[in-house]
Amino acid sequence: MVDYHASNNQAYSSGGQSVYMDPREQENDWDRDLLLDPAWEKQQRKTFTAWCNSHLRKAGTQIENIEEDFRDGLKLMLLLEVISGERLPKPERGKMRVHKINNVNKALDFIASKGVKLVSIGAEEIVDGNAKMTLGMIWTIILRFAIQDISVEETSAKEGLLLWCQRKTAPYKNVNVQNFHIRYLRVCLHTPRDDPLTNLNNAFEVAEKYLDIPKMMDAEDIVGTLRPDEKAIMTYVSCFYHAFSGAQKAETAANRICKVLAVNQENEHLMEDYEKLASDLLEWIRRTIPWLENRAPEKTMAEMQQKLEDFRDYRRVHKPPKVQEKCQLEINFNTLQTKLRLSNRPAFMPSEGRMVSDINGSWHNLEGAEKGYEEWLLNEIRRLERLDHLAEKFRQKATIHESWTDGKEAMLTQKDYETASLSEVKALLRKHEAFESDLAAHQDRVEQIAAIAQELNELDYYDSPSVNARCQKICEQWDALGSLTQSRRESLERTEKQLESIDELYLEYAKRAAPFNNWMEGAMEDLQDMFIVHNIDEIQGLITAHEQFKSTLPEANKEREAIQAIQAEVQKIAQYNGIKLSGSNPYTTITPKSIDSKWDKVEQLVPKRDQALQEELAKQQSNDHLRRKFASQANIVGPWIQTKMEEIGRISIEMNGTLEDQLVNLREYEQSIIEYKPNIDQLEGDHQLIQEALIFDNKYTSYTMEHLRVGWEQLLTTIARTINEIENQILTRDAKGISQEQLHEYRTSFNHFDKEFKACLISLGYDGDAEFNRIMGIVDPNNSGAVTFQAFIDFMSRETTDTDTADQVIASFKILAADKNFITPEELRRELPPDQAEYCIARMAPYTGPDAVPGALDYMSFSTALYGESDL
Numbered sequence: 001m002v003d004y005h006a007s008n009n010q011a012y013s014s015g016g017q018s019v020y021m022d023p024r025e026q027e028n029d030w031d032r033d034l035l036l037d038p039a040w041e042k043q044q045r046k047t048f049t050a051w052c053n054s055h056l057r058k059a060g061t062q063i064e065n066i067e068e069d070f071r072d073g074l075k076l077m078l079l080l081e082v083i084s085g086e087r088l089p090k091p092e093r094g095k096m097r098v099h100k101i102n103n104v105n106k107a108l109d110f111i112a113s114k115g116v117k118l119v120s121i122g123a124e125e126i127v128d129g130n131a132k133m134t135l136g137m138i139w140t141i142i143l144r145f146a147i148q149d150i151s152v153e154e155t156s157a158k159e160g161l162l163l164w165c166q167r168k169t170a171p172y173k174n175v176n177v178q179n180f181h182i183r184y185l186r187v188c189l190h191t192p193r194d195d196p197l198t199n200l201n202n203a204f205e206v207a208e209k210y211l212d213i214p215k216m217m218d219a220e221d222i223v224g225t226l227r228p229d230e231k232a233i234m235t236y237v238s239c240f241y242h243a244f245s246g247a248q249k250a251e252t253a254a255n256r257i258c259k260v261l262a263v264n265q266e267n268e269h270l271m272e273d274y275e276k277l278a279s280d281l282l283e284w285i286r287r288t289i290p291w292l293e294n295r296a297p298e299k300t301m302a303e304m305q306q307k308l309e310d311f312r313d314y315r316r317v318h319k320p321p322k323v324q325e326k327c328q329l330e331i332n333f334n335t336l337q338t339k340l341r342l343s344n345r346p347a348f349m350p351s352e353g354r355m356v357s358d359i360n361g362s363w364h365n366l367e368g369a370e371k372g373y374e375e376w377l378l379n380e381i382r383r384l385e386r387l388d389h390l391a392e393k394f395r396q397k398a399t400i401h402e403s404w405t406d407g408k409e410a411m412l413t414q415k416d417y418e419t420a421s422l423s424e425v426k427a428l429l430r431k432h433e434a435f436e437s438d439l440a441a442h443q444d445r446v447e448q449i450a451a452i453a454q455e456l457n458e459l460d461y462y463d464s465p466s467v468n469a470r471c472q473k474i475c476e477q478w479d480a481l482g483s484l485t486q487s488r489r490e491s492l493e494r495t496e497k498q499l500e501s502i503d504e505l506y507l508e509y510a511k512r513a514a515p516f517n518n519w520m521e522g523a524m525e526d527l528q529d530m531f532i533v534h535n536i537d538e539i540q541g542l543i544t545a546h547e548q549f550k551s552t553l554p555e556a557n558k559e560r561e562a563i564q565a566i567q568a569e570v571q572k573i574a575q576y577n578g579i580k581l582s583g584s585n586p587y588t589t590i591t592p593k594s595i596d597s598k599w600d601k602v603e604q605l606v607p608k609r610d611q612a613l614q615e616e617l618a619k620q621q622s623n624d625h626l627r628r629k630f631a632s633q634a635n636i637v638g639p640w641i642q643t644k645m646e647e648i649g650r651i652s653i654e655m656n657g658t659l660e661d662q663l664v665n666l667r668e669y670e671q672s673i674i675e676y677k678p679n680i681d682q683l684e685g686d687h688q689l690i691q692e693a694l695i696f697d698n699k700y701t702s703y704t705m706e707h708l709r710v711g712w713e714q715l716l717t718t719i720a721r722t723i724n725e726i727e728n729q730i731l732t733r734d735a736k737g738i739s740q741e742q743l744h745e746y747r748t749s750f751n752h753f754d755k756e757f758k759a760c761l762i763s764l765g766y767d768g769d770a771e772f773n774r775i776m777g778i779v780d781p782n783n784s785g786a787v788t789f790q791a792f793i794d795f796m797s798r799e800t801t802d803t804d805t806a807d808q809v810i811a812s813f814k815i816l817a818a819d820k821n822f823i824t825p826e827e828l829r830r831e832l833p834p835d836q837a838e839y840c841i842a843r844m845a846p847y848t849g850p851d852a853v854p855g856a857l858d859y860m861s862f863s864t865a866l867y868g869e870s871d872l
Contacts, residue, residue: 039229040228040229040232041131041132041135043217043228043229043232044135044139044229044231044232045066045131045135046216046217046218046232047216047217047229047231047232047235047236048066048135048138048139048142048232048235049063049064049066050214050215050216051138051142051146051214051216051235051239052066052079052138053214054213054214054239055079055082055083056075056078056079056082058082059078059081059082061075061078063075066131066134066135066138067129067130067131067134067135068129070104070126070134071100071104071126071127071128071129072095072099072100072103072127073091073100073101073102073103073104073105073106073107073123073126073127074091074103076103076104076107076126077091077103077106077107077110079141080107080110080111080141083141083145083146084110084114084145085819088106088107088110089106091103091106097127100127101123101124101127102123104123104126104127105123108121108122108123108137111137111140111141111144114144115144116140116143116144118137118140120133121133121136121137121140139231139235142231142234142235142238146235146238146239146242147161147234147238150238150241161234161237161238161241165237196219196222197219197220198219200219200222201219204217204219207239207240207243211239211240211243212243213236213239213240213243216232216235216236216239217232217233217236249815250815250816250831252812252815253811253812253813253814253815253816253831254812254816254831254832256808256809256812257809257812257813257816257832257836257840258832258833258836260343260809260866261832261836261839261840262836263339263343263345264343264345264866265836265839266339267336267339267340267343267345267348270332270335270336270339271336271348271350273332274329274332274333274336274348274350274354275350275351275354277325277328277329277332278329278350278354278359279354280325281322281325281326281329281359282353282354282358282359282362284322285322285362285363285365285366286362288314288318288366289365289366289369292366292369292370292372292373293369293372293373295376297380297383297460298380298384299462300384300462301381301384301385301388304377304380304381304384305381307377308377308378308381308691311373311374311377312688312691315709316684323713323716326359326363327716327717327720327721329356329359330356330717330721331720331721331724333348333350333356334721334724334725334728335724335727335728335731336348338728338731338732338794339731341794342731342732342735342736343735344805344867345866345867346867371706374706378691378696381694382696383459385532385694386459386532387456387459387461389530389532390452390455390456390459390461391456391461391463391467392530393452393529393530394449394452394453394456394467394471396525396528396529396530397445397448397449397452397525398449398470398471398474400445400521400525401442401445401446401449401474402474404442405474405477405478405481408481409477409480409481409484411435412481412484412485412487412488413484413488416428423586424586425492427506427586427587428492428586429489429492429493430506430507430510430586430587431510431586431587431588432485432488432489432492433511433587434510434511434514434587434588435485436485436489437511437514437515438514438518439481439482439485441514441515441518442518446474446475446478449471449474450471450475453467453468453470453471505566505569505570506570506585506586506587506588507587508566509563509566509567509570509585509587509588510585510587510588510590512559512562512563512566513563513588513590513595514588514590516556516559516560516563516595517590517594517595517598519556520595520598520599520601520602521598523549523602523605524598524601524602524605526549527602527605527606527608527609528605531616533616533620534620534694534695534696534697535620535623535624535697536617536620536621536624538620539613539616539617539620540617542613542616543613543614543617546609546610546613550606553602553606557599560595560596560599563592563595564592564595564596567585567592570585622693623690623693623695626686626689626690626693626695627690627695627698627699627700628700629686630683630686630687630690630698630700630701631698631700631701631703632700633679633682633683633686634683634701634703634705634708635701635703636679637679637680637683637703637708638701638703638707638708638711640676640679641708641711641712641715642711644673644715645711645714645715645718648669648715648718648719648722651665651666651669651722652722652725655726659726659729659730659733659743660730662726663723663726663727663730666719666722666723666726667723669719670719670720670723673715673716673719674716680708680712683705683708684705687705729743729793732793732794738793743793746792746793775795778795779791779792779794779795805867806863806864806866806867809863809866809867810859810860810863810864813859813860813862813863814859816828816831817859820851821847821849821851821860822847822849822851822852822853822856822857822858822859823844823856823857823859824853824855824856824857825837825841825855825857826855828840828841828857829841840857840859840862841857843862843865844857844858844859844861844862845857845858845861845862846858
């Protein structure tokens with residue numbers, strides 16, 4: 001407990017009773033002689049009265065006579081409440097002496113509770129209006145509340161105030177302040193010595209006008225007194241100290257607030273950039289997915305090929321920049337979160353639907369739609385190719401059948417047997433039997449035509465109506481031919497009993513010529529049939545089948561020669577017996593000439609078929625070359641990408657040197673990866689050739705272009721993220737003042753204890769399960785079971801460095817607000833730069849407390865919002 005009267009080099013007396021005075025603090029006998037100087041008492045009375053009123057005016061009152069106005073203790077208690085900021089016990093309002101003594105005792109008890117030892121000062125003397133005791137009490141209050149807390153270079157109270165004066169006057173020549181007398185007051189107020197009276201008055205007026213320090217002494221009292229009262233001067237000087245000290249605190253507080261606001265403004269700009277980039281990317285994905293999900297088929301191969309070309313253009317031109325935007329978005333998000341952590345701000349939460357996870361989800365949906373769209377395009381092209389093949393086959397078979405049926409209805413409906421001879425009737429009957437054989441042989445073709453039409457309908461062929469109409473016409477005609485054939489046969493059989501003459505040779509010729517002729521027509525149809533294959537094995541199968549067909553030609557030629565021999569035998573018998581033939585074979589329209597003509601046609605079609613098969617074989621061999629070419633490059637690129645991914649993982653663990661060296665090395669490594677891009681482009685070109693050739697499989701490699709694209713994009717993203725991690729570590733190091741050695745120590749410990757984070761912490765001096773659980777709650781808030789090096793660095797930087805806190809910002813605003821619970825726009829504009837003052841005014845909520853004034857702003861809730869609720 002401090003005895004403030006013991007530190008005073010003066011004493012007061014009342015009625016012969018002296019206040020305690022330490023002889024060590026007596027400066028000399030001259031001081032003792034002036035102890036009860038009336039001039040001193042006058043100076044103290046005026047100075048102390050002005051000092052008290054400078055505080056009481058804050059409560060809307062003042063005193064006129066220092067020993068009279070404090071006698072009831074009411075204004076004395078009010079003065080102590082104003083200067084301490086605390087509430088005293090409720091005063092007694094009675095007018096009796098006992099009430100006054102009780103109030104003064106409450107004030108004296110409060111002073112004693114602040115560590116002040118009161119000597120020989122009692123409530124009765126104050127109530128009785130003892131001037132010296134009253135002045136002694138006020139001096140005690142001034143010492144405790146105006147001078148005690150002054151601290152300069154580890155000195156306090158009077159010594160601290162004196163040292164502050166010495167430091168302030170150091171620039172002036174021939175000035176050596178040793179005590180609180182007139183010389184110092186002149187210098188402190190920057191007054192020259194030629195006209196002290198005028199200069200002191202000017203100085204007092206300036207202090208009152210600009211520093212709000214009331215005039216506590218008259219210049220005449222100071223200049224006209226041999227030695228002015230030291231207490232009065234110390235009281236006056238302490239007001240200057242607090243005025244200048246408050247200004248300095250306000251400047252420091254303003255600088256801190258400016259720093260915090262600058263960080264907040266930069267972070268808000270980064271947040272706005274993130275929101276815009278995220279919105280643009282999500283909007284592009286939103287527009288693109290419906291296009292990729294559109295499965296409306298086209299009618300022709302050309303239209304579907306155009307769709308495929310549009311999709312390739314999307315892959316080559318439109319998607320790659322969006323991949324870069326997505327990667328940059330993640331990097332910007334990570335950088336922003338790092339800056340927020342470094343400035344002790346709450347983490348950035350993007351608006352709803354714009355989280356990194358939302359963008360990744362939308363990107364995943366995009367790639368899913370992209371993959372499904374490509375599969376659908378290729379399947380649709382295969383379907384249209386199959387449809388075109390079936391439609392052409394249908395037209396060929398229909399044309400051949402229609403050509404064969406031409407005139408058959410007229411032939412079956414004629415009545416020639418009614419006027420024919422017996423031999424002619426028998427010939428007509430045999431001819432009809434041959435026709436029936438021919439008709440049965442064509443049944444298979446009609447069934448094939450109907451089956452092809454049905455398949456075209458099932459595959460949703462765009463021209464199915466015309467196909468169905470033509471097929472319907474053929475079937476109806478076929479049914480009519482069957483009915484007509486049956487009817488004509490019945491008519492001929494009725495007439496057969498009347499006709500007996502039959503030419504067996506003609507009949508045998510006709511019976512053998514018809515199937516042979518049909519076989520030749522089938523052979524010509526097969527030799528001209530279109531074919532479609534997708535690999536060498538399929539074309540080899542067709543070549544093998546064709547070779548088997550050619551192996552049957554000698555037997556077929558023997559049959560042809562046998563049929564021609566029958567016709568020759570007819571001619572020989574007729575010539576031998578002198579029979580005059582009437583003309584062509586009555587049983588068939590197939591002449592030996594037509595058989596030879598068709599045989600010649602078959603022999604001509606065989607080498608053409610050989611050529612077509614060999615051309616297709618060459619095409620399939622070319623396709624196989626494309627497969628091998630793509631596979632050879634893909635089998636290099638795929639492992640290269642995997643190796644680079646593994647190298648990046650190893651580099652991120654084994655990085656040495658400064659962070660700047662690591663950043664340079666990683667960017668050089670990234671450049672080496674980017675320079676590999678031509679190999680990817682070459683592979684894309686080979687892949688496009690494969691697609692243009694309609695090659696749908698590749699047995700020479702397990703890598704697909706889609707797999708390699710994803711691997712390449714992941715490789716670029718991984719190296720970019722690794723570089724961003726180093727950049728964030730540099731930000732952390734520079735913002736937190738972490739040395740390179742500390743970072744090296746953190747990295748070494750983190751890598752050494754790769755899978756055991758608890759052991760890593762123990763190696764750095766942290767121990768105990770409770771401490772470990774606390775730290776895990778910080779570095780792994782989501783309980784994922786894994787700790788990143790960036791989270792570890794953030795934790796270590798917070799443990800070893802100091803940052804601005806919400807409490808510090810609130811304290812700074814409180815200084816600018818002159819200890820009020822609110823601040824006004826005028827105070828903000830006076831203390832802060834214009835842009836940051838307006839920033840605060842726009843964001844601070846109105847203050848609604850009981851002591852609010854018009855325009856008052858709530859700086860406490862604003863500071864809380866800067867750091868988040870959890871920091872307070």
